[in-house]
Amino acid sequence: MRSMQERASSENARHDELLQARYGSQGRPASVFVNPTIETLLAHKSVRSFLAEPLPEGAIETMVAAAQSAATSSNLHQWSVVAVTDPQVKAKVWALAAGSSGSNNQFIGQAPVILLWIADISRNCEIAAAEGGDLVVPDYLDAFVMATVDAALAAQNAAVAAESMGLGYCFIGAARNNARELADLLGLPRLSYVTFGLVVGRPDNSKPATVRPRPAQEVVLHFNHYDGKQARESLAGYEPEFSKFREAAGLPKMTWRESVVNSMKFSYMDGREKLRDTVIARGFLLR
Ligand SMILES: Cc1cc2nc3c(=O)[nH]c(=O)nc-3n(C[C@H](O)[C@H](O)[C@H](O)COP(=O)(O)O)c2cc1C
Known part of the structure; x- marks a missing residue:
């Protein structure tokens, strides 16, 4: 069994390694509080090369439980997520999200799933309309911002959960390249739009990602x-x-x-x- 001292010194070395990868030779915090959650956060790297393996059973539901555990403006839950696993639908999502830069996001086709995070005020507008309420707030920019922020916080929680399970991910802002066509493809209701995608899968370690x-x-x-x-x-x-x-x-x-x-x-x-x-x-x- 390792002594407490040995454990503490190997943890310090690990923390140092994480901060070195994140800041290099720039000034960096002298010490940070580290625990398994913070270690996962500090070690983050976007992955753009995936094995053609399905996600482990329950992984999507675990990510969504993490996403639903994020704070949400006024407890209004103004977001939704569409998990695209069907290769044919995924190919269409990729075609709409292919960009002119870098990898062209071709890894969307490789990974087993792309989660499309939707700022969604449609459910609550429907409820307010059914209750005969005044639908004033939805017309304002703030309603759009609230739902967009909610979707982003939920997605980031899901992303951290994915990394903590040994999966890799990459956000896809290019999901907004053809936002109208993507909304039609997914059958989104009015008062919602895809904010971004999140490709998730098992990293292909023959082409390892590095910490940026x-x-x-x-x-x-x-x-x-x-x-x-x-x-x-x-x-x-x-x-x-x-x-x-x-x-x-x-x-x-x-x-x-x-x-x-x-x-x-x-x-x-x-x-x-x-x-x-x-x-x-x-x-x-x-x-
Ligand atoms: C909202 C958002 C959208 C992004 N969109 C794309 C994208 O469309 N394609 C891509 O390859 N990377 C995308 N990224 C990944 C960023 O390029 C990446 O996070 C950044 O370069 C930092 O690298 P790191 O995540 O490995 O630390 C996106 C990241 C965020 C947060």
């Missing part, structure tokens, strides 16, 4: 008031980590600043410029 470093905490963490100067200055330390990651992952050379510039170009949208028109047509007035 993050900028130092000073870039995102402010105490009491926003300090843009500190954030700008601290960002300089991110470029070497970003380059190292790209090189190790076999990705073409690019600075992080260049990736930011690219993300602002029209070509980056891949159809998502139509999203506002689509959600308005689906009943969100965004007042």
